[in-house]
Amino acid sequence: xxxxxxxxxxxxxxxxxxxxxxxxxxxxxxxxxxxxxxxxxxxxxxxxxxxxxxxxxxxxxxxxxxxxxxxxxxxxxxxxxxxxxxxxxxxxxxxxxxxxxxxxxxxxxxxxxxxxxxxxxxxxxxxxxxxxxxxxxxxxxxxxxxxxxxxxxxxxxxxxxxxxxxxxxxxxxxxxxxxxxxxxxxxxxxxxxxxxxxxxxxxxxxxxxxxxxxxxxxxxxxxxxxxxxxxxxxxxxxxxxxxxxxxxxxxxxxxxxxxxxxxxxxxxxxxxxxxxxxxxxxxxxxxxxxxxxxxxxxxxxxxxxxxxxxxxxxxxxxxxxxxxxxxxxxxxxxxxxxxxxxxxxxxxxxxxxxxxxxxxxxxxxxxxxxxxxxxxxxxxxxxxxxxxxxxxxxxxxxxxxxxxxxxxxxxxxxxxxxxxxxxxxxxxxxxxxxxxxxxxxxxxxxxxxxxxxxxxxxxxxxxxxxxxxxxxxxxxxxxxxxxxxxx
Amino acid sequence: xxxxxxxxxxxxxxxxxxxxxxxxxxxxxxxxxxxxxxxxxxxxxxxxxxxxxxxxxxxxxxxxxxxxxxxxxxxxxxxxxxxxxxxxxxxxxxxxxxxxxxxxxxxxxxxxxxxxxxxxxxxxxxxxxxxxxxxxxxxxxxxxxxxxxxxxxxxxxxxxxxxxxxxxxxxxxxxxxxxxxxxxxxxxxxxxxxxxxxxxxxxxxxxxxxxxxxxxxxxxxxxxxxxxxxxxxxxxxxxxxxxxxxxxxxxxxxxxxxxxxxxxxxxxxxxxxxxxxxxxxxxxxxxxxxxxxxxxxxxxxxxxxxxxxxxxxxxxxxxxxxxxxxxxxxxxxxxxxxxxxxxxxxxxxxxxxxxxxxxxxxxxxxxxxxxxxxxxxxxxxxxxxxxxxxxxxxxxxxxxxxxxxxxxxxxxxxxxxxxxxxxxxxxxxxxxxxxxxxxxxxxxxxxxxxxx
Numbered sequence: 003x004x005x006x007x008x009x010x011x012x013x014x015x016x017x018x019x020x021x022x023x024x025x026x027x028x029x030x031x032x033x034x035x036x037x038x039x040x041x042x043x044x045x046x047x048x049x050x051x052x053x054x055x056x057x058x059x060x061x062x063x064x065x066x067x068x069x070x071x072x073x074x075x076x077x078x079x080x081x082x083x084x085x086x087x088x089x090x091x092x093x094x095x096x097x098x099x100x101x102x103x104x105x106x107x108x109x110x111x112x113x114x115x116x117x118x119x120x121x122x123x124x125x126x127x128x129x130x131x132x133x134x135x136x137x138x139x140x141x142x143x144x145x146x147x148x149x150x151x152x153x154x155x156x157x158x159x160x161x162x163x164x165x166x167x168x169x170x171x172x173x174x175x176x177x178x179x180x181x182x183x184x185x186x187x188x189x190x191x192x193x194x195x196x197x198x199x200x201x202x203x204x205x206x207x208x209x210x211x212x213x214x215x216x217x218x219x220x221x222x223x224x225x226x227x228x229x230x231x232x233x234x235x236x237x238x239x240x241x242x243x244x245x246x247x248x249x250x251x252x253x254x255x256x257x258x259x260x261x262x263x264x265x266x267x268x269x270x271x272x273x274x275x276x277x278x279x280x281x282x283x284x285x286x287x288x289x290x291x292x293x294x295x296x297x298x299x300x301x302x303x304x305x306x307x308x309x310x311x312x313x314x315x316x317x318x319x320x321x322x323x324x325x326x327x328x329x330x331x332x333x334x335x336x337x338x339x340x341x342x343x344x345x346x347x348x349x350x351x352x353x354x355x356x357x358x359x360x361x362x363x364x365x366x367x368x369x370x371x372x373x374x375x376x377x378x379x380x381x382x383x384x385x386x387x388x389x390x391x392x393x394x395x396x397x398x399x400x401x402x403x404x405x406x407x408x409x410x411x412x413x414x415x416x417x418x419x420x421x422x423x424x425x426x427x428x429x430x431x432x433x434x435x436x437x438x439x440x441x442x443x444x445x446x447x448x449x450x451x452x453x454x455x456x457x458x459x460x461x462x463x464x465x466x467x468x469x470x471x472x473x474x475x476x477x478x479x480x481x482x483x484x485x486x487x488x489x
Numbered sequence: 490x491x492x493x494x495x496x497x498x499x500x501x502x503x504x505x506x507x508x509x510x511x512x513x514x515x516x517x518x519x520x521x522x523x524x525x526x527x528x529x530x531x532x533x534x535x536x537x538x539x540x541x542x543x544x545x546x547x548x549x550x551x552x553x554x555x556x557x558x559x560x561x562x563x564x565x566x567x568x569x570x571x572x573x574x575x576x577x578x579x580x581x582x583x584x585x586x587x588x589x590x591x592x593x594x595x596x597x598x599x600x601x602x603x604x605x606x607x608x609x610x611x612x613x614x615x616x617x618x619x620x621x622x623x624x625x626x627x628x629x630x631x632x633x634x635x636x637x638x639x640x641x642x643x644x645x646x647x648x649x650x651x652x653x654x655x656x657x658x659x660x661x662x663x664x665x666x667x668x669x670x671x672x673x674x675x676x677x678x679x680x681x682x683x684x685x686x687x688x689x690x691x692x693x694x695x696x697x698x699x700x701x702x703x704x705x706x707x708x709x710x711x712x713x714x715x716x717x718x719x720x721x722x723x724x725x726x727x728x729x730x731x732x733x734x735x736x737x738x739x740x741x742x743x744x745x746x747x748x749x750x751x752x753x754x755x756x757x758x759x760x761x762x763x764x765x766x767x768x769x770x771x772x773x774x775x776x777x778x779x780x781x782x783x784x785x786x787x788x789x790x791x792x793x794x795x796x797x798x799x800x801x802x803x804x805x806x807x808x809x810x811x812x813x814x815x816x817x818x819x820x821x822x823x824x825x826x827x828x829x830x831x832x833x834x835x836x837x838x839x840x841x842x843x844x845x846x847x848x849x850x851x852x853x854x855x856x857x858x859x860x861x862x863x864x865x866x867x868x869x870x871x872x873x874x875x876x877x878x879x880x881x882x883x884x885x886x887x888x889x890x891x892x893x894x895x896x897x898x899x900x901x902x903x904x905x906x907x908x909x910x911x912x913x914x915x916x917x918x919x920x921x922x923x924x925x926x927x928x929x930x931x932x933x934x935x936x937x938x939x940x941x
Contacts (some may be wrong), residue, residue: 196832206738210759261564283529309859383525411767413863474765
C-alpha cells in the first residue's frame with residue numbers, strides 16, 4: 003500500500019520535525035527557554051506543521067485532480083466509431099478502467115510481465131481470456147481502442163502516482179527544511195503557529211460549505227446529463243412512471259410527487275394534532291412529574307432509527323390494516339403496503355418533532371400574556387386557544403413545515419411500507435411510491451450510470467433537495483422572525 | 490370562537506339566585522375546559538401507546554431470533570466414503586464435497602429415529618433431511634477437515650434444524666401454513682414433536698445470531714449479525730475519527746474566532762441547512778463523489794463512514810457550539826489576563842471545560858449515524874451477502890461489508906418469513922447499542938456537567 007506508506011513517512015517526518023525544531027530553538031538560546039520568544043514546543047510545532055500541512059494538502063488535491071486529468075486525456079483517445087450504438091463514452095470509459103485494473107491484477111499476480119501489459123495488442127492476443135484467467139471478468143471483448151486507452155490509462159496513473167509521491171515528499175521535506183532553518187531564538191514561533199492553526203480551524207468550518215457544494219454539484223452535473231437524454235417537459239409533466247432498463251421507459255415525475263405529498267399529508271394529519279395537543283398539555287397543564295416522565299418518553303420516538311419504523315410498517319401495521327380494510331374486512335386494500343401504512347407510521351415518527359418544537363415555542367410565549375388573559379376571566383383552555391396559540395402560531399407553522407420537510411425526505415418507511423407501484427390515485431389504501439423510494443430503486447444494483455433510467459435518480463434527488471431546502475428556509479425564516487418579536 | 494367572546498357584547502340580565510349555582514354558560518365553558526384538557530391527555534396517551542406498541546412489537550417478534558432449534562445427531566464418520574485413499578491427507582479430504590456427507594447425516598438421523606422407536610410414516614432416510622439445515626453437511630465436513638484422525642469414530646454434533654422446524658417450535662410455522670410448502674410435510678412436524686419429547690430436538694440460546702455471518706436466502710437458520718456489526722464498527726471508527734476533530738475545530742472557529750462577516754454567515758446558514766437535508770441526498774453525494782468520481786471501493790465501510798461523517802457533522806457542530814457557549818466569559822478573561830494568547834485560552838481552558846458537553850453531543854451524533862440506513866443503500870451496502878469477517882484493519886475499512894441497519898433491511902426484503910424474525914432480532918441488538926450509547930451520554934452529562 004504505497005499511499006499508506008507515503009502518509010506514514012510524512013507523519014514520521016513531522017514527528018521528527020517537532021523534536022528537531024524544539025532542540026534547535028533551545029540550542030540557539032543556549033539550552034534554556036528563557037531566551038526564546040515563544041515556548042519551545044511552539045518551535046517544534048512550527049516545524050511539524052510546515053512539514054505536515056502542505057504535504058497533505060498536495061496529497062488530497064492531487065488525489066482529486068489526477069483522475070479528472072487522466073479521464074480527459076484518455077477519453078480523447080477513443081474515436082466516435084469505437085462507441086457502439088446505444089452505448090456512450092462513459093460506458094466505454096468504465097470498460098477502459100476495468101481493463102486497466104485487470105492488467106494491474108494480472109501483473110500483480112505474475113500472469114503478465116509489466117512490459118507485456120504495456121504492449122500487448124488485442125489484434126494478436128485474446129485479452130479477455132487472459133484476464134479471465136487471473137479472475138478479472140470482462141463483459142465483452144476488448145477492442146483495440148479500448149485496450150490502447152487502458153494501457154495509456156495505466157501508464158498515466160503510474161507516472162501520476164510517481165509524481166505525486168515526489169511532490170508530496172518534496173513538500174514535506176521542503177516545509178521541514180524551510181521552517182527548521184528559520185527556527186531561531188528571535189523567531190516568533192507562537193504567532194506563526196497560531197495563525198496556521200487558525201487557518202486549519204477555518205478550513206474545518208468550511209467543510210460545511212464544501213459538503214453543500216458537493217451535494218449541489220453532484221446533483222446538477224448528473225441532472226444535466228439526464229436532461230440531455232430526456233426532455234425536461236416529459237419528466238416534469240409526465241403522468242406515468244414506468245422505468246425499464248431494457249428501453250421504452252416512461253419517466254414522469256408527477257405520480258411520484260403525488261405519492262410523496264399524499265403520504266406526507268397523512269403523516270402530518272396524524273402528527274400535527276397529536277403533537278400539538280401533547281405539547282399544549284405538557285407545557286400548560288401537566289404537573290412536573292408527569293412532564294418529566296412523558297416528555298422524554300415521547301422524545302424516545304424521535305431517537306428510534308427509521309429502519310425500525312420501516313419494519314414496523316411492513317410487518318405490523320400493514321397486516322393490521324389489512325385485517326380491517328383488506329379482503330376479509332372492508333375490501334378497500336389490496337396489499338399491506340399502502341399510502342395509509344406508510345403515512346400512519348411516519349406520523350408516529352413525526353409526533354416528537356411537532357411536540358418538542360411546539361413545546362419550546364409555547365414556553366417562549368411570555369407569562370404576562372397568559373396572566374392578562376386569566377385576569378380578564380378566561381379559562382385555561384380559552385387562554386391557550388385565544389392568546390397562547392395565536393402568539394405562538396408562526397413558530398408552530400415553522401415546526402410543521404420542518405416536520406413536512408422531514409416527511410418528504412423520509413426514505414426507509416416508504417421503501418418498506420408504501421409499495422413500489424407508481425400511480426395517481428385518491429384511494430389512501432392503494433400502494434403508491436415516492437421520490438425517495440424511487441431514488442433508492444433506480445440507484446441500487448449494478449445499474450450503469452449512463453442510462454436515463456439511472457440518471458433520473460439524480461433529477462429526482464435534485465427535485466427533492468429543492469423542495470426540502472425551500473421548506474427549511476421558509477421554516478427557519480418564519481421561526482427567526484417570530485423569535486425577534488419576544489426576545 | 491368560544492362563548493366568552495361570543496356573548497360579551499350584550500351583558501346578561503341581572504343574575505338571580507346563589508352565586509354558587511352555575512349558569513348554563515359557565516357550565517358550558519367548564520365542559521369545554523375539561524374537554525380541552527382531555528384532548529391533551531389523550532394526545533400524550535396516544536403518543537405513549539404508540540411507543541409501547543412499537544417496543545412490544547419489537548420484543549414480541551424479535552426475541553425468537555435469540556433462540557434456535559438444534560438437533561443432536563451422532564454421525565458415524567465413515568472412512569470408506571470420506572477418505573477413499575485412507576491416508577488422512579487433508580487435500581484428499583477436501584475433495585469430498587458436502588454432497589458426500591449428506592447420506593451419512595441422514596442415515597444417522599434416521600437411525601436415531603428408529604432407535605427411539607418413534608412411530609412415523611417416514612420410511613426412508615431421504616425424507617428426514619427436511620428436518621436439518623442445509624448447513625449441516627458443511628458443519629460435519631469442516632469438522633472432518635480439522636480433525637482427520639476422528640474418521641471412523643461416531644461423533645456427536647449439534648446441528649441447526651431447518652428454518653421450518655425452528656419456526657414450528659416457535660409457533661411461526663403451523664400445520665395450516667405448510668399445506669402448500671414443498672420443503673416440509675406434516676409428517677415431519679409429527680416427527681419433530683416426537684424428537685422434541687425425546688430430547689433430541691431442542692431450542693437453546695443462539696450465540697451465532699449475534700456473532701455469526703449472513704447466510705444465503707434459503708438458510709435463514711444460519712444467518713447472524715456479527716459481520717455487519719463489524720462493518721458498523723469500522724464505519725463508526727471513521728465517523729468518530731473524522732467528525733469529532735473536524736466538528737470541534739469548526740465549532741471553535743465559529744464560536745471563538747470567526748469575524749462577523751458574509752463568509753461566516755454563509756458557513757452558519759450551510760450548517761443549519763445541512764442538518765435538515767434528507768439523508769438520502771447524502772447517499773447521492775456519496776455515490777457521485779466517493780464512488781463515481783474518486784473510485785473508492787463500493788460497499789466499503791470507509792465510504793459509508795465518510796458519508797455518515799458528513800451527515801453527523803452538523804449535529805456535532807451544533808452541540809459543541811452550545812457547550813462552548815456555556816463556558817462563561819470570565820474563564821477566557823482570566824486566561825487572557827494572565828497573559829495567555831487567545832488560542833491558548835481556548836485550547837487550554839475553554840475546551841477542557843466544554844469537553845463533557847462535546848462528548849455527549851458526539852455520542853448522540855454517533856448513535857444517530859449508527860441507525861442511519863438510507864445513504865448506505867445507495868453506496869451499495871445492500872444486496873451484498875456479508876459472509877466474510879474482515880481479515881484485518883485495512884480489509885475492515887476497504888473490503889465490501891454490510892452494516893447493522895443495512896443488514897436488517899436486507900433481511901426484511903427476503904421472501905422467507907424466517908428472516909423477518911431475524912430482522913426484528915437485529916433491531917433489538919441495534920436498539921441495545923443505541924440505548925447504551927444514549928445512557929452513557931446521559932451519565933456523562935449528569936456527572937460532569939457544570940452549572941455556571
